[in-house]
Amino acid sequence: MKLTNKGMQRSLAVVIAAFLLFLTACGSNGGSAPASSGTEKPAGNQxxxxxxxxxxxxxxxxxxxxxxxxxxxxxxxxxxxxxxxxxxxxxxxxxxxxxxxxxxxxxxxxxxxxxxxxxxxxxxxxxxxxxxxxxxxxxxxxxxxxxxxxxxxxxxxxxxxxxxxxSNYQQGAAISDYIAKNVGKKAYIVSYDNPAGREQAEAFKSAYEAAGGQVMQMEFPKVGTNDFAGFMTQIAQAKPDVVYNMGPSTDGMRFAVQFKEFGLKDKIALISTVPTDLATTPEMIAALDGVYGIKIFKDSxxxxxxxxxxxxxxxxxxxxxxxxxxxxxxxxxxxxxxxxxxxxxxxxxxxxxxxxxxxxxxxxxxxxxxKTNNPISDFFVQKFVVKDGKLGFEYLDTMKDVGMPEKNPFKK
Missing domain, CATH: 3.40.50.2300 (Response regulator)
Incomplete structure (x- = not known):
């Protein structure tokens, strides 16, 4: 089939237009920058x-x-x-x-x-x-x-x-002075075998002993421990004035319940880091009644x-x-x-x-x-109290302007 002059002109125009479009596309990409992968953040999102x-x-x-x-x-x-x-x-x-x-x-x-x-x-x-x-x-x-x-x-x-x-340092150290001066001079520590548990226990021990207390023993059960009977037996034999338990999740709740079941709650003071929202049964609420704690927040x-x-x-x-x-x-x-x-x-x-x-x-x-990228805050010493079947707090003292050292005081 022969192309007429008009047909040839139309074909040539299409070719030229396509070529110009190609050049424009290359120019907009600078000739070298890679095309968008589709994962970049849209320019307007910022x-x-x-x-x-x-x-x-x-x-x-x-x-x-x-x-x-x-x-x-x-x-x-x-x-x-x-x-x-x-x-x-x-x-x-x-x-x-x-x-x-x-x-x-x-x-x-x-x-x-x-x-x-x-x-x-x-x-x-x-x-x-x-x-x-x-x-x-x-x-x-x-x-x-x-x-x-x-x-x-x-x-x-x-x-x-x-x-x-x-920090773990603040959480462990903040309550120590109050406990040594107002609760007892002999402490037994049972804390998680993980970085938080060991660091808080170390801080509590250091500050407690600086305030005149004595740490008798430190134990580190694994996270997820269900049965604390062995630890309860050792605590009963040691006869400390106070037990420090760093167990902020369900482990801490189990420890508090078993502490009461073994008859230790009426003889030995307990410090616990367990959050109150875990106490969902009358048994759990009763186990925390009278237990000491430290918080960075006072609701009143x-x-x-x-x-x-x-x-x-x-x-x-x-x-x-x-x-x-x-x-x-x-x-x-x-x-x-x-x-x-x-x-x-x-x-x-x-x-x-x-x-x-x-x-x-x-x-x-x-x-x-x-110096530490960590906040300086007040901490509040508390005691769990039960009123009308509900768990609340009695605030005992305020630890003002609690920070942490610029350098690791435990590094040897």
Whole structure:
């Protein structure tokens, strides 16, 4: 078939147009930059919203801690129109299963696939230590919601990791002086065989002995221990004045119940770190009655931030006494205020703000210490009390301005 002049002209025009389109496409790509993989963060997302990864433990023995942190985190954003730094917040949750390998895999998913701006997380010291080096290399800001690992403020301190909770050092040491001076001079320690358990026990022992007390024995049962009979027998034989039990999850609740069942509760004072929301039966409530503890939060503090938190929390969760939740709440507040003050979600801008940030927290004082990237806060000595079948607190004393040493005092 022959082409007419008009047909040839149309064909030539199509070829030229296609060629020009090809040149335009090459030019827009600079001739060398790779095409988008489809995983890059959209250009408008930075201006319109902030994506926050939340990496906590939602399964296994520490699931109750993760759920409590989530309740506090979400309450803060609900009270602040679901914004952070004045921009809409998008929360991306992942369960680290309290497994270092799983935590690292979920972290990479949040950073590489979800393109988060910053991370809130780490329920346990185990997962915090597992992710520390990768976070430092990636320069991805992390707000630690619960994990108290001391070394993240000492030898493994990173410019990109800031704690909203309390260190293991603070949690172990804060109550020691009061106990030595008001409860008894001889202590027996039963604490988790994991980083948090050993670090809190070490801090309690050091501060307790500095206050004139004597630690008779230290035992470290495995996480998930069901039967504490052997430990109860040893405690009964040792006859201490007080037992310090670091067991913040279901292990701690089992220990308190068995402590009462073995008839030790009426003879020996017990210090426990178990959260009140685990006491779900009359047996558990009775086991905690009269037990000592230490908290970073006092629900009756006379300040607007505490009243606002308590009003909102009790309305939303009328049957749960707030405990772990305050650390989730403060983690969200730290993210919000840091982005607001920095005017940016860039890592280098955020860390400059977080180093010295102070918060109007429901817990009262919250002042970040730039020497440790850990907050200085008041701690409250308490005793569990049962009224009308419900578990509450009697506050005994306030430990003011509790921080932690700049250097590891236990390092040999």
């Amino acid at each position: 201006a319109d919203s902030v994506k926050v990864g939340v990496l906590l433990t939602f399964s296994g023995p520490f699931a109750t801690v993760g759920e409590g942190l989530k309740r506090g985190l979400e309450l803060y954003f609900e009270l602040n129109n679901h914004t952070v730094g004045g921009k809409k917040v998008e929360l991306v949750y992942e369960d680290d299963e309290n497994n270092p390998q799983v935590a690292l895999r979920k972290y990479h998913k949040l950073v590489d696939e979800d393109k988060i701006d910053l991370l809130i997380g780490m329920t346990t010291s185990t997962t915090l230590y597992a992710l520390r080096d990768q976070i430092d290399r990636d320069k991805k800001p992390l707000i630690v919601a619960n994990a108290g690992g001391n070394d993240s403020s000492w030898d493994k301190k990173s410019d990109y990791i800031y704690r909203a909770a309390a 503090l006379d300040n607007p931030a505490t009243k606002k938190f308590m009003e909102a929390f009790t309305k939303k969760h009328p049957n749960i006494p707030p405990n772990i939740e305050i650390m989730g709440y403060d983690s969200a507040m730290l993210a919000d205020k840091a982005i607001e003050k920095a005017g940016s979600t860039k890592a280098e801008d955020l860390i400059q703000v977080m180093k010295n940030i102070s918060l109007d927290s429901p817990r009262g004082k919250f002042q970040m210490d730039p």
